[in-house]
Structures are given as structure tokens and as C-alpha cells.
Amino acid sequence: MGRYLLRRTFVLALSLIAAGLVLFVLLRLLPGDPSAALLSVGADEAQIAAAREQVGSDLPIWMQLGKFLSDLARFDLGKSFVSGAPVLPEIMTRLSVTLPLTVASFLLAIVIAVPLGIVSALRADRWYGGLLSAVSQLGIAVPVFWIGILLIWIVAVKFRLLPASGFPMKGWEDAAGAFRALILPVVTIALVMSASLMRYVRSATFDVLGADYLRNARALGASFPQALIRHGIRNGAVPVISILGIELASTLLGAVVVERVFALPGLGSMLLLGIQQRDYPTVQGVLLVSTLMVLLIGFLADVIQRLIDPRLRETVAGR
Amino acid sequence: MKKTTLWIGAILVGINVVIALLTLVWLPYDPTAMSGGRLAAPSWAHWAGTDRLGRDYFTQVMIGARIALTVGVGAALLGGLIGTTLGVLAAFAQRGFDDALAATLDILIAFPTLLLAMLVVAASDGASLGTAILAIGIAMSAIIARLVRILTKRVLAQDYITAARCSGLGWGRIVLVHVLPNIAPTVLVAIALQFGLAVIAEASLSYLGLGAPPPNASWGQLLQSAQSTVFNAPIGVIAPGLALMALVLGINFLADGLRDLLDPERGAA
Numbered sequence: 001m002g003r004y005l006l007r008r009t010f011v012l013a014l015s016l017i018a019a020g021l022v023l024f025v026l027l028r029l030l031p032g033d034p035s036a037a038l039l040s041v042g043a044d045e046a047q048i049a050a051a052r053e054q055v056g057s058d059l060p061i062w063m064q065l066g067k068f069l070s071d072l073a074r075f076d077l078g079k080s081f082v083s084g085a086p087v088l089p090e091i092m093t094r095l096s097v098t099l100p101l102t103v104a105s106f107l108l109a110i111v112i113a114v115p116l117g118i119v120s121a122l123r124a125d126r127w128y129g130g131l132l133s134a135v136s137q138l139g140i141a142v143p144v145f146w147i148g149i150l151l152i153w154i155v156a157v158k159f160r161l162l163p164a165s166g167f168p169m170k171g172w173e174d175a176a177g178a179f180r181a182l183i184l185p186v187v188t189i190a191l192v193m194s195a196s197l198m199r200y201v202r203s204a205t206f207d208v209l210g211a212d213y214l215r216n217a218r219a220l221g222a223s224f225p226q227a228l229i230r231h232g233i234r235n236g237a238v239p240v241i242s243i244l245g246i247e248l249a250s251t252l253l254g255a256v257v258v259e260r261v262f263a264l265p266g267l268g269s270m271l272l273l274g275i276q277q278r279d280y281p282t283v284q285g286v287l288l289v290s291t292l293m294v295l296l297i298g299f300l301a302d303v304i305q306r307l308i309d310p311r312l313r314e315t316v317a318g319r
Numbered sequence: 320m321k322k323t324t325l326w327i328g329a330i331l332v333g334i335n336v337v338i339a340l341l342t343l344v345w346l347p348y349d350p351t352a353m354s355g356g357r358l359a360a361p362s363w364a365h366w367a368g369t370d371r372l373g374r375d376y377f378t379q380v381m382i383g384a385r386i387a388l389t390v391g392v393g394a395a396l397l398g399g400l401i402g403t404t405l406g407v408l409a410a411f412a413q414r415g416f417d418d419a420l421a422a423t424l425d426i427l428i429a430f431p432t433l434l435l436a437m438l439v440v441a442a443s444d445g446a447s448l449g450t451a452i453l454a455i456g457i458a459m460s461a462i463i464a465r466l467v468r469i470l471t472k473r474v475l476a477q478d479y480i481t482a483a484r485c486s487g488l489g490w491g492r493i494v495l496v497h498v499l500p501n502i503a504p505t506v507l508v509a510i511a512l513q514f515g516l517a518v519i520a521e522a523s524l525s526y527l528g529l530g531a532p533p534p535n536a537s538w539g540q541l542l543q544s545a546q547s548t549v550f551n552a553p554i555g556v557i558a559p560g561l562a563l564m565a566l567v568l569g570i571n572f573l574a575d576g577l578r579d580l581l582d583p584e585r586g587a588a
Contacts, residue, residue, distance in 0.1 A: 015422065015426060018422070018423075018426070019426055022423075022426075026438065137568065137571065138564065138568065140567075140571065141515070141564050141567035141568040141571060142519075142560065142563070142564050142567070143519045143522050143523055143526070143539070143563065144523075145522075145523065145526050145539075145542065146542060146556070146560040146563070146564075149542060149545075149546050149549065149556050149560075150556065150560070152546075152549065153549045153550075153553055153556065157549060157550045246428075253433075253434045254433060254434070256433070256434070256437070256527070257433070257523050257526065257527065260526070260527055261546070271437070272437075272527060275437060275438075275440075275441040275529075276528075278441075283441070287438075290434075291426075294426075295426075
């Protein structure tokens with residue numbers, strides 16, 4: 001396990017560097033000069049040259065790359081072209097909205113999807129088993145923002161139970177307000193996420209039910225629930241955890257849509273604004289931090305799988 | 320039971336296709352002209368009411384079906400083409416290149432389609448139908464490429480490939496005659512499932528204001544502008560959402576049905 005961790009950490013670091021390079025190249029492929037964000041229409045030559053110098057796009061590409069890497073090594077993500085504020089502190093502020101939103105939705109989705117998914121497989125022949133799998137079919141066919149809008153309409157506009165959108169100006173200092181602002185978005189993401197999660201849990205449960213080890217455990221005298229808990233969950237969890245990792249990563253990055261629906265000042269809306277304003281440092285910074293988190297989640301998912309299933313530890317990393 | 324899924328899917332998708340084709344030759348109202356009061360409730364004259372400018376809403380939802388299908392089909396074709404080509408090439412490539420490509424694909428797949436699509440839209444000069452197709456197609460191709468790479472490697476390890484090589488068949492012919500026909504069923508089903516996701520991704524892009532501009536208003540854009548008037552005219556958020564759900568549900572059912580039909584081994588599991 002120790003050697004595996006070392007090896008996997010090395011792969012993690014390599015992937016991060018590779019992702020940074022890919023991002024650098026991608027953003028330089030964008031048409032137009034990044035300095036355009038600083039200039040007004042009809043700027044003269046001198047103004048353009050000054051803006052290019054300020055942004056650094058007058059340097060040759062290899063010097064830009066060198067600066068990019070050395071800044072990165074010092075955790076300096078640069079300053080926004082639009083507001084002039086450093087990017088990293090802004091990302092941290094935004095994360096105080098996006099992280100609780102993502103983690104709470106993720107946990108709620110697990111709480112909903114795991115029991116319902118198991119039930120829908122165990123009771124596939126009953127009406128409610130069928131109903132559950134039909135509902136999850138519907139759930140994967142709708143965009144998350146539609147559920148959000150419907151919830152706003154019913155819960156916030158019709159019954160006025162919760163705020164329709166926005167986040168308190170003071171952030172988490174107004175804890176009650178922040179909490180209330182996040183309830184609807186969390187429920188929205190959790191509902192849509194649990195629909196797809198339920199399908200994976202359901203098929204993992206079917207696999208477990210047909211497995212020899214479950215029949216053997218029953219033959220050795222374990223009751224059905226005992227066999228399921230001692231052997232089924234441990235075995236069934238392995239494929240589900242890698243799906244969970246992917247789901248968590250895509251929720252984190254997909255928060256952009258839900259943040260727009262509920263007008264939340266999170267990482268996603270920062271990225272959207274950055275894209276609309278062609279604010280390179282902002283887009284680059286948000287994507288770098290998101291990539292880091294996605295890679296970390298993948299890392300954790302791999303390690304947890306190995307902890308649960310000793311058989312995986314024998315195989316070579318990543319293959 | 321299995322056949323029912325295929326049929327329900329075919330009917331739901333069929334209705335959408337017919338409506339999309341119909342909008343090319345006939346529309347109930349001029350989509351840009353005022354034809355009733357503002358935010359009118361549904362009536363016989365206006366099945367889904369009118370929008371805040373008094374334009375017939377049902378007409379706009381009908382046009383949305385055309386946009387959704389255009390982008391969905393375009394992205395599925397593009398993603399399928401790029402993905403299959405990359406996947407086959409990776410399966411044949413030298414170890415180093417293959418490993419690098421596999422790792423890159425894994426990173427790309429970790430990012431949701433929508434995020435990659437946002438970047439492609441950002442990289443192009445303005446949002447249009449073309450950028451939406453390109454964006455979603457490119458994002459999709461990573462998923463298809465990974466699948467094709469694995470499937471192709473599996474086929475290439477078979478004895479009949481060795482036999483074909485011994486009888487003097489070139490690699491190009493082997494790909495055409497042996498590899499592609501063998502992997503086609505699984506890849507087609509995967510593309511069909513991606514098609515449904517592409518429709519959702521397109522709606523999300525245009526909800527964020529990164530999709531095709533009006534008059535090519537898609538369901539996502541209709542939902543975005545109807546959100547602020549949901550209190551007065553809830554039909555504005557219900558109609559496009561239901562249409563979208565019907566189409567994606569239809570596509571998913573069609574994909575499931577196809578899998579049972581084309582790929583009995585996986586379908587039975």
C-alpha cells in the first residue's frame with residue numbers, strides 16, 4: 001500500500017503539471033490578444049503596446065510559459081484583467097460557496113440513492129421497485145437547471161418558504177441566511193445526481209445478488225441481510241466508488257449551471273463571468289484549481305477502492 | 320418488455336423529428352411577430368400561451384425541437400467520428416503514445432461535457448449553432464475514444480486477426496473488415512446515449528447564454544427567459560422542460576432498446 005501511495009502521488013503530481021501545460025496551450029490558442037480585455041474600442045498603437053506589456057503578451061511564448069510556471073510554483077495565479085484583484089483569494093472566497101454546495105449535495109444524493117437503489121434492485125418485481133427505476137429514468141432525462149427553476153417556482157415563489165435566489169452579502173458571517181440560501185440548490189443537485197447514482201447502485205446490487213459468494217455465505221448459515229451487509233456491500237461498493245468520484249468531480253465543475261439558476265457567487269459563476277469578459281487569469285486560475293480538485297478526488301477514489309478491496313492492491317497502478 | 324422500450328423511444332423521438340421537420344415548412348405563427356396579449360395563459364389559439372413580448376410560445380417550443388435535434392445529431396456524428404478515429408489510432412499506437420493518450424483521455428473525461436463545451440465556445444469568436452455542435456462534439460469524442468480504444472484492443476488480440484495478418488491482409492483492411500464491424504454495436508449504443516447527454520448539454524449551454532443566439536432560440540434559452548416570469552406564466556418553464564424531457568427520455572429508451580437488439584450479451588446482464 002505504501003509503495004502504491006507513493007507511486008499514485010507521483011502520477012498525481014505529473015498529471016497536474018500536464019494539465020497545467022494543456023491549459024496554458026489551450027488558452028493561448030484562443031483567438032485575439034488577451035490585452036483586448038483592457039482596451040476600449042478605437043485604442044491607438046501606444047495604448048495597445050502598453051496593454052500588451054502590462055499583460056505580458058508581448059513576450060515570446062517560451063518566456064510566457066516560464067513566467068506561468070514560476071508563478072504557479074509560488075501559488076501566484078495572477079491578477080484579474082478586469083478588476084485588478086489577485087485571482088487566488090477570489091477563488092478561495094468563491095469556494096466558500098461552491099464547496100459546501102457540492103459536498104452537501106453529494107452527501108444528500110448518497111443518502112437518497114444508495115438505499116433506494118438497493119431497494120429497487122431487491123424488489124424489482126414489486127410495483128415500487130419498478131416505480132423507483134422509472135423515476136430514475138425520468139431523472140436522468142432532465143437538465144439540472146429545469147429542476148432548479150421548478151423548485152424555485154413551487155417552494156420559493158408559490159409558498160414563499162425559502163429565498164428564490166442570491167446569497168447573503170456577508171457570506172458565512174450570516175450563517176442562517178447562507179444556510180437558507182443553499183437549501184434549494186443543494187436539493188436540486190442532489191435530486192438529479194441521485195437519479196443517475198441510483199441506476200449504478202441498482203446494477204451493482206444486481207451483480208452482487210447473482211454472485212457466488214452471497215450464495216456461499218447463505219449456505220454457511222448467514223441470514224440474507226447478514227450476507228448482504230458483510231459481503232454484498234463491500235463487494236458492490238467498489239465499482240460504485242469510482243462512479244461516486246466522477247459524480248463528485250462533475251458536480252463540482254457542473255455547479256456553474258446551478259449557481260446561475262440561484263444567482264450564487266460561486267466558482268462556476270466566476271468562471272462564466274471570466275469567459276464572458278475574456279479575463280484570462282481568472283479562467284486559467286479557476287480551471288487550474290478545479291483540475292487540482294478533480295485529480296485529488298480521483299486519487300482519493302482509487303485509494304479508498306484499494307482499502308476496501310485487497311485484490312486491487314495486487315495489480316499495477318492505474319491499469 | 321424489451322421491445323416496448325424500443326417502441327416508446329422510437330415514438331417519442333419520432334414526434335420530435337416530425338415537429339422539427341415541420342418547422343422547416345410550416346409554423347402556426349410567425350415566431351417574431353406579436354400575435355396575442357403579453358404572457359397570455361394557454362388557450363385554443365395559443366396552446367402554450369404567449370411570451371413577454373406577446374409572441375406565440377408553442378411556435379417557439381416547436382423551433383426548439385429543431386435546434387435540439389440539429390445540435391444533438393451534429394455533435395453525435397462529430398464526436399463519434401473523432402472518437403472512433405482517435406480510439407482506433409490509440410489502439411494501434413506504440414506504447415508511449417498510447418499511454419499518453421489514455422492518460423489525457425482520462426483527464427478529459429473527468430471534466431463534464433458542459434465545461435469543455437464552455438471552453439470551446441470561449442475559444443471561438445461568438446456563439447452559434449456551429450460552435451455548440453463543435454463544442455459538444457469535441458467533449459463527447461473523449462468518451463467515445465476511450466471506449467473504442469479498449470474495444471479495438473480486445474478485437475486485435477483475437478486469433479482471427481493473426482490469421483488475417485498471415486493471409487496477407489493489411490492493417491487498413493483489417494480495421495475496415497474486422498475491427499469496425501465488430502465494435503460497431505457497442506459504439507453505436509454509446510453514441511446514442513451520448514446523443515441524449517448532448518441535447519441536455521446544448522440546453523445548458525444556451526441557458527448560460529453560450530448557445531445559438533435568437534432566432535435560433537433553443538429550449539435552454541426559452542427556459543432562461545421564462546425563469547423571471549415564472550410567477551405570472553408558469554407554462555413558460557413547463558412547456559420547454561417537458562419537451563426536452565420527452566426527447567431525452569425517448570433517446571435513452573431508444574439506446575437501451577438498441578443495446579438489447581444489437582448487443583445481446585451486455586443487454587442480458
